[in-house]
Amino acid sequence: DAGITQSPRHKVTETGTPVTLRCHQTENHRYMYWYRQDPGHGLRLIHYSYGVKDTDKGEVSDGYSVSRSKTEDFLLTLESATSSQTSVYFCAIRGPSGSGRNEQFFGPGTRLTVL
Amino acid sequence: QKEVEQDPGPLSVPEGAIVSLNCTYSNSAFQYFMWYRQYSRKGPELLMYTYSSGNKEDGRFTAQVDKSSKYISLFIRDSQPSDSATYLCAMSRPQGGSEKLVFGKGTKLTVNP
Numbered sequence: 675d676a677g678i679t680q681s682p683r684h685k686v687t688e689t690g691t692p693v694t695l696r697c698h699q700t701e702n703h704r705y706m707y708w709y710r711q712d713p714g715h716g717l718r719l720i721h722y723s724y725g726v727k728d729t730d731k732g733e734v735s736d737g738y739s740v741s742r743s744k745t746e747d748f749l750l751t752l753e754s755a756t757s758s759q760t761s762v763y764f765c766a767i768r769g770p771s772g773s774g775r776n777e778q779f780f781g782p783g784t785r786l787t788v789l
Numbered sequence: 790q791k792e793v794e795q796d797p798g799p800l801s802v803p804e805g806a807i808v809s810l811n812c813t814y815s816n817s818a819f820q821y822f823m824w825y826r827q828y829s830r831k832g833p834e835l836l837m838y839t840y841s842s843g844n845k846e847d848g849r850f851t852a853q854v855d856k857s858s859k860y861i862s863l864f865i866r867d868s869q870p871s872d873s874a875t876y877l878c879a880m881s882r883p884q885g886g887s888e889k890l891v892f893g894k895g896t897k898l899t900v901n902p
Binding site for chain 2: 716719768
């Protein structure tokens, strides 16, 4: 494993409630990413971070916000969950800065169900 | 046209077969190419990483890149039941001051004992 943990691993919630997913890395890497994975759509980037307090949107960012107050933690928040946000969420980190490599390493995922 | 196309399968082969998985892409800006393996209910796991045309071998796995044809392949020799998984191709290109990683939708492989 690439030293990435995600919590919770499973969550069931109701429409309209706020939800926060946490990604924690022990690798001290600069870049962190949040993806969602859905049948027929594959992996889609939600938001990413390129440093503490530095974040940017991905292709499916509507309805999601992120925060990164420490290098090791990247939080994904659904302000008001909807059924369309039922998905499996993966956090990823990019290879070491300055290595010349840019592959990403993934966490184990969080399975979120919004009823 | 999608940037990256991958046949979703499913693909079912007998144990010991040679497996060929493929992706095509449309954007010549892609520079780095990866293959990930994803077991059911697990996160994607990096299998192969290449950045030039040609072949790269790692055990039973060979990654092939043909930039002129915009085509990448992953070959699995002597396939095993433990290779049963979904295989995702991925490729990266510059975007702004960073790199964008684009994934194929994955090919589900089953290797039957």
